[in-house]
Amino acid sequence: MLNIDLPLLASARRVIARLRLAASRWLCPPSERERQLESELRKFFRAVEQSPSTVMITDLEGNIEYVNPKFTELTGYTLDEVRGRNPRFLKSGHTPPEEYARMWQTISQGGEWRGELYNVKKNGEHYWESALMAPIKDASGQITHYISLKEDITARKAAEDALRAHAEGLERRVAERTTDLERERALLRAILDAMGEGVLYVEGDTIVYGNRALAEIMGLPAERLTGGSLSALYADYVRGGPPFERLRAELDEALDRSPTWSGELVMSRPDGTQVEIALVTAQVNDVTGAPLGRVSVLRDVSRERNLQEQRERFLRHAAHELRTPLSNFKTRLYLLRRQPERLFAHLAVMERVTDEINQLVEDLLDIFRLQRDSTELQPEPLDLGVVVRDLPSLCAAEAEEMQAELSVIMSDAPVFVCADDVRLRQALVRLVTSALQTAGQGGRVEVALMERRNGDRRWALVRVRDNGATLSPDELAHVFDPFYRATEGAGGNGASLGLTLARQIIELHAGQITVESAAERGTVYNVWLPLCEDCPENCTSAVLAAGAD
Amino acid sequence: MMEITIVKNNHRGDEVWRYHGMVLARGQTWVKLEAYFDRPDRVTPYHIFRQGDRFVEWFYSDRWYSIFEMHDVDDDHLTGWYCNISRPAVFVDGKVMADDLALDLFVAPDGALTVLDEDEFEALPIDDATRQAARAALAELREMAARRHPPFEAVSG
Numbered sequence: 001m002l003n004i005d006l007p008l009l010a011s012a013r014r015v016i017a018r019l020r021l022a023a024s025r026w027l028c029p030p031s032e033r034e035r036q037l038e039s040e041l042r043k044f045f046r047a048v049e050q051s052p053s054t055v056m057i058t059d060l061e062g063n064i065e066y067v068n069p070k071f072t073e074l075t076g077y078t079l080d081e082v083r084g085r086n087p088r089f090l091k092s093g094h095t096p097p098e099e100y101a102r103m104w105q106t107i108s109q110g111g112e113w114r115g116e117l118y119n120v121k122k123n124g125e126h127y128w129e130s131a132l133m134a135p136i137k138d139a140s141g142q143i144t145h146y147i148s149l150k151e152d153i154t155a156r157k158a159a160e161d162a163l164r165a166h167a168e169g170l171e172r173r174v175a176e177r178t179t180d181l182e183r184e185r186a187l188l189r190a191i192l193d194a195m196g197e198g199v200l201y202v203e204g205d206t207i208v209y210g211n212r213a214l215a216e217i218m219g220l221p222a223e224r225l226t227g228g229s230l231s232a233l234y235a236d237y238v239r240g241g242p243p244f245e246r247l248r249a250e251l252d253e254a255l256d257r258s259p260t261w262s263g264e265l266v267m268s269r270p271d272g273t274q275v276e277i278a279l280v281t282a283q284v285n286d287v288t289g290a291p292l293g294r295v296s297v298l299r300d301v302s303r304e305r306n307l308q309e310q311r312e313r314f315l316r317h318a319a320h321e322l323r324t325p326l327s328n329f330k331t332r333l334y335l336l337r338r339q340p341e342r343l344f345a346h347l348a349v350m351e352r353v354t355d356e357i358n359q360l361v362e363d364l365l366d367i368f369r370l371q372r373d374s375t376e377l378q379p380e381p382l383d384l385g386v387v388v389r390d391l392p393s394l395c396a397a398e399a400e401e402m403q404a405e406l407s408v409i410m411s412d413a414p415v416f417v418c419a420d421d422v423r424l425r426q427a428l429v430r431l432v433t434s435a436l437q438t439a440g441q442g443g444r445v446e447v448a449l450m451e452r453r454n455g456d457r458r459w460a461l462v463r464v465r466d467n468g469a470t471l472s473p474d475e476l477a478h479v480f481d482p483f484y485r486a487t488e489g490a491g492g493n494g495a496s497l498g499l500t501l502a503r504q505i506i507e508l509h510a511g512q513i514t515v516e517s518a519a520e521r522g523t524v525y526n527v528w529l530p531l532c533e534d535c536p537e538n539c540t541s542a543v544l545a546a547g548a549d
Numbered sequence: 550m551m552e553i554t555i556v557k558n559n560h561r562g563d564e565v566w567r568y569h570g571m572v573l574a575r576g577q578t579w580v581k582l583e584a585y586f587d588r589p590d591r592v593t594p595y596h597i598f599r600q601g602d603r604f605v606e607w608f609y610s611d612r613w614y615s616i617f618e619m620h621d622v623d624d625d626h627l628t629g630w631y632c633n634i635s636r637p638a639v640f641v642d643g644k645v646m647a648d649d650l651a652l653d654l655f656v657a658p659d660g661a662l663t664v665l666d667e668d669e670f671e672a673l674p675i676d677d678a679t680r681q682a683a684r685a686a687l688a689e690l691r692e693m694a695a696r697r698h699p700p701f702e703a704v705s706g
Contacts, residue, residue, distance in 0.1 A: 327568060327587050328568065328569035328587065331585045331587035331600070331601065332585075334601050335622070338601050338622055339622075352552065353569070437643065
């Protein structure tokens, strides 16, 4: 408890008056003790009067008996204006009544109350003050008054508020920035995961990030990448490349000179397949320019390379195929000049050569046309039996030339497909011609038409079987490649683009062509075509209607 | 007559040239065809090849050589035989293909023999068995020419 024995003005005056009364009563001048006491009282009084804190003394009912000049300076109220009044006129309504009740309860029980009050000045202006309230007790310990010492903390509160507002603003901005960063991160991840190229970010030897495409290219789960060791990954999966340390040194040197490094690697996936990868690597620095890590963009170029090789092979083979008859043609022209007496013999060869060139050019055009656009087809309900039945006559010349036997086994019932009559005939003729050439001189080719269920669908199946040389698995894998037979084959047909065209046409009819070969059974081509009832236009009704007519 | 394409490969099996011919006759292991020399005239110490010269060629699937009987472009007279030492020919797809082993033999109409490109043959990176088979083929051709065995019946010397 604060037991203030402060000689405040009124009390002091009363004390002095009493002393003077005592002095006069006892008819003796003030003693030294009394003079000291009065001096002390005056000193305390001056201290209170000059205090930088407001001082208020109330009676037990709370009525103001004294306020110091600082109070007047702060609130605008003079002592005369407030004397005898309850300090509640200072209330702004901000402090809850419970707090006042607690305050009064505390000090009336002899305790101290400390707190902050938001009050109002005479001019209506609000202010904050830090208050200490306590009882004043007499010599016997009885509470005679209450004193409050208050300090104007408005500026401090404003500073605190400003600081709090600033802190809140900062927190809000941090939260917003965090949200922005999370959104950007999610966006970046979505973009990286949607990329077709693999992205790899490495710090030191640690893989910090690998996107989905990278995992797919490498045939590894994404978890296997992140957090892993780059050198270990390199050792495990890169084939035929330089040692990792040499590559790293090469990279260091290259990235010192230019912002990016480009290279190619061959990687072996865990399933054993190989993939050719083109990669571009760049240095990543922090804001100060210090090296942070390296980012690489990896692209699977295997398919591209393969297509490029196929394209080049196709052109090379096409050039070969065209050069041969052209050379022959040129020779015959030369001979024609030298041997005019053999005019007809040479002309006959030139005519055949011209036909051959024409056929080759037509085949090439067909391949390009069909590759580009299937609208070439004019599908209609077609009885496949009619087409198959025509095959012996359509292929009679080739069969005769090869002195081969060509037989046809028909289905009992009509087999309708939705197909382009001309193109389908072209495909089957090329297929049978190939089979005749594979069968060789005196060989045998058998064509059978049937209906078969494959999966949950019914299909028309044209089976072309020859008794020629057996094809190896490698040959079977390439038998439909353009010009494959023409230059690389070891058995099979002589139509260098025939099987390629046949497959293209069948596939454009939503069909499929497969090939198998075995020593006892020869080579069998199976042409699967969807039955009319399964075609999108469902033209069975049209077929039936046509039949009814 | 049936057309045929002749594909000449190098010792590795890579195609180096191809040309057309007409099949004159064929058996199980051989084909006889007619073709014309379709390149510009070529003068060599042993023979002059003229554009348009008619070649009657024999290819065998069981022998390590092929034989070209050469006839002059103007009057079709016999100008000699050019024998290519090669791996046995493969007949497929209306084609005859043979891997050339560099070594050649020219047989003049009078029976004079000229072995050609021996140095090139020796330098070929081929296995011993292939080299031996090639040498045996050359010896066989020499013997055939000397004995006027077909198709060397017309040797006059």
